[in-house]
Amino acid sequence: MNEIQEMSRADARSSAPVQARGLDATGWTAKRRDFLRILGYGAGSMALGPMLAACGDSNAQTTAETLRAQLVQDEAFWTEVQKMFILDPSKTYMNIGTAGSMPKVVLDLFAEENRKKAADSGNGYSNLLAQRQQVAPGFGVDADELAFSANTSSGMCHAILGLDWQRGDVVVTTNHEHGGGDTPLKIATDRYGIEVSRIAMPVGNNQTAATYVTLFDDRIKQLKAQGKRVRAMMWSSPTYKTGTMLPIADLMTVVKAHGLISIVDGAHLPGMMAYNYGELGMDFMSGAGHKWQCGPGSTGILVIRNKIRASNPLPLPKWYPIHTSTYPALERANSATATYDVAASVTSCGSVHTPMFLALVEACAQWDKIGRKKIETYDITMASYLKEKIVERWGVDSLYSPKDDPKLLSALTSFNPFQVKTDVMDATKSNTFVARMLSDYPQHFVVRNANFSVIGAPSDHYGVRVSTHVWHDANDIDLLVNAMWDLSRKM
Ligand SMILES: Cc1ncc(COP(=O)(O)O)c(C=O)c1O
Structure with missing residues (x-):
């Protein structure tokens, strides 16, 4: 198990907005501090910069950080919204595109x-x-x-x-x-x-x-x-x-x-x-x-x-x-x-x-x-943050969803998570990826895939699709991306 997997979802939730809440992390375990450092919180985040920059496009990194800051600035408000739902906390529901949940x-x-x-x-x-x-x-x-x-x-x-x-x-x-x-x-x-x-x-x-x-x-x-x-x-x-x-x-x-x-x-x-x-x-x-x-x-x-x-x-x-x-x-x-x-x-x-x-x-x-506009802005900002994090790890060509024209944005994000790019045409492999996102990680991510034709491709692509909505926050995206990256390397 990696360190992300060892963090429970509850831990992650309570530790997410450390800076925003001004929490004192001195009494925490080394593991928990490491986790926060990975997420870019606290003093350790300075040292993390060059490491992440080495992973890909430094502009994308800057954009991701900006989007993250936008997401957490209204954290207290969204925490109250999240409390409106009775969602099973042992899972992270990211398939609203199929079904939402009544408050x-x-x-x-x-x-x-x-x-x-x-x-x-x-x-x-x-x-x-x-x-x-x-x-x-x-x-x-x-x-x-x-x-x-x-x-x-x-x-x-x-x-x-x-x-x-x-x-x-x-x-x-x-x-x-x-x-x-x-x-x-x-x-x-x-x-x-x-x-x-x-x-x-x-x-x-x-x-x-x-x-x-x-x-x-x-x-x-x-x-x-x-x-x-x-x-x-x-x-x-x-x-x-x-x-x-x-x-x-x-x-x-x-x-x-x-x-x-x-x-x-x-x-x-x-x-x-x-x-x-x-x-x-x-x-x-x-x-x-x-x-x-x-x-x-x-x-x-x-x-x-x-x-x-x-x-x-x-x-x-x-x-x-x-x-x-x-x-x-x-x-x-x-x-x-x-x-x-x-x-x-x-x-x-x-x-x-x-x-x-x-x-x-x-x-x-x-x-x-x-506020419908407030919800739209939050959902789209989360999707944009997710896309930038995907670009950092997998590269922009892995995205099926556009990210740069604001008119084409939605809160559904679809991409190719596989290290061997052609694996996305393998339905079984794509189904396994979705199943393992649910079973293999403590956050039990509920995502889905969908098949579609791609111009010039010999067969359908089975992209993985993530929905970002009002009960999610930037921390959920960080955990999701880390888990997807981990799984893509194992598969
Ligand atoms: C684009 C689109 N159209 C139609 C449907 C069918 O939705 P409903 O179950 O509301 O009929 C879906 C469901 O996912 C959809 O994504």
């Missing part, structure tokens, strides 16, 4: 509402207007534009399968989409005869927001030159595979230039990014309630453009509810005033489990209270 206050409200519902033999015939009114401002829209869905996949089905597709309509998307969006696209292909044109996604740091504008614009122009009728663009912001944030505002310029319908798979956006969807102006953004927003399972947020705003003057696409008890059968007018509450038609379908959505509303209220 205690949300769990309590959920339990209470379940009991009330049972006591009253209550029903759930509601479009939850009051609750949508409460949540919508946090997303920059009105209640008629914010629906509660069952999850991201459900929202993508509502969006895609509700459109009046014509045979031969083309949807331009990417080859890094999730099944949540790809499945309804496939149904629309088989049922309505649409065609899907996929852009091969770049990976790594050598890309910018302009890369995506060019990729989509060029593809649309090529298709049009072939006489194709391009009708829509669909993309993930960010992709679940590499965490690349496809830049919505930039891609909306392409959407508007070509007069297209815009569908964003935003599974990871609610609770991670503080976006104002009214200002972004996409037609649909389907997000999860149960991931970064930390609401219950089977909850999602679907934003639907339902009136003309300055952000998107294009006419509203013709769209029918496909899963509803509310069908006003009205044509939506292209004006600044909504014709009807389109979000009600998505939210209301028979009797819904109201406690679940009340719990989601509470999670949203907590996020609004903490």
Whole structure:
């Protein structure tokens, strides 16, 4: 066992902010002082500088230190936020991209509402207007534009399968989409005869927001030159595979230039990014309630453009509810005033489990209270810190997530952890890496991998993906990187 492994997570947590708290380390064991020195704390950190500089790019080192300082400066605040969760302290949960965790206050409200519902033999015939009114401002829209869905996949089905597709309509998307969006696209292909044109996604740091504008614009122009009728663009912001944030505002310029319908798979956006969807102006953004927003399972947020705003003057696409008890059968007018509450038609379908959505509303209220922008800044800064630490050890080419264009950043970080770079195409080896991060280290890191095609590669890469969220701190990143480095050398 190395010295990192010997440190328990509890030890690490309590010793992390030594300087910030002004703790006296004189009575500590040599092992613990060594550990702090490794993390760059205390007098020993001066001596560590040249050693780390020798490991790689000295600029990256400086950036990492700057980011770390930013993370710890508001430590007391984030410690209070961390206390909101009941996460098992024996593990370090870094797969929020798959599932978040409800804060205690949300769990309590959920339990209470379940009991009330049972006591009253209550029903759930509601479009939850009051609750949508409460949540919508946090997303920059009105209640008629914010629906509660069952999850991201459900929202993508509502969006895609509700459109009046014509045979031969083309949807331009990417080859890094999730099944949540790809499945309804496939149904629309088989049922309505649409065609899907996929852009091969770049990976790594050598890309910018302009890369995506060019990729989509060029593809649309090529298709049009072939006489194709391009009708829509669909993309993930960010992709679940590499965490690349496809830049919505930039891609909306392409959407508007070509007069297209815009569908964003935003599974990871609610609770991670503080976006104002009214200002972004996409037609649909389907997000999860149960991931970064930390609401219950089977909850999602679907934003639907339902009136003309300055952000998107294009006419509203013709769209029918496909899963509803509310069908006003009205044509939506292209004006600044909504014709009807389109979000009600998505939210209301028979009797819904109201406690679940009340719990989601509470999670949203907590996020609004903490500050959505504050959360976004913290999550992204942690991911940036992680990326810089990865660059120091593995080099910038190991990153699948971009790090330098701020528009492409998300709190999902994907990279190749293997010393023999081609090992990342070995699914078994990648699965073993993920399994051993959980089993072999005292912090029991929960991370995941995802496979994706890489331009020019003979087969899929199985990158390792890390989610950084409100219950983590810089210390968790340090421990994670040390463990991943240790494991990569053992494998
Ligand atoms: C990009 C993306 N889309 C859709 C989904 C499906 O999410 P949900 O379980 O909320 O339907 C996921 C889940 O990880 C995802 O990452």
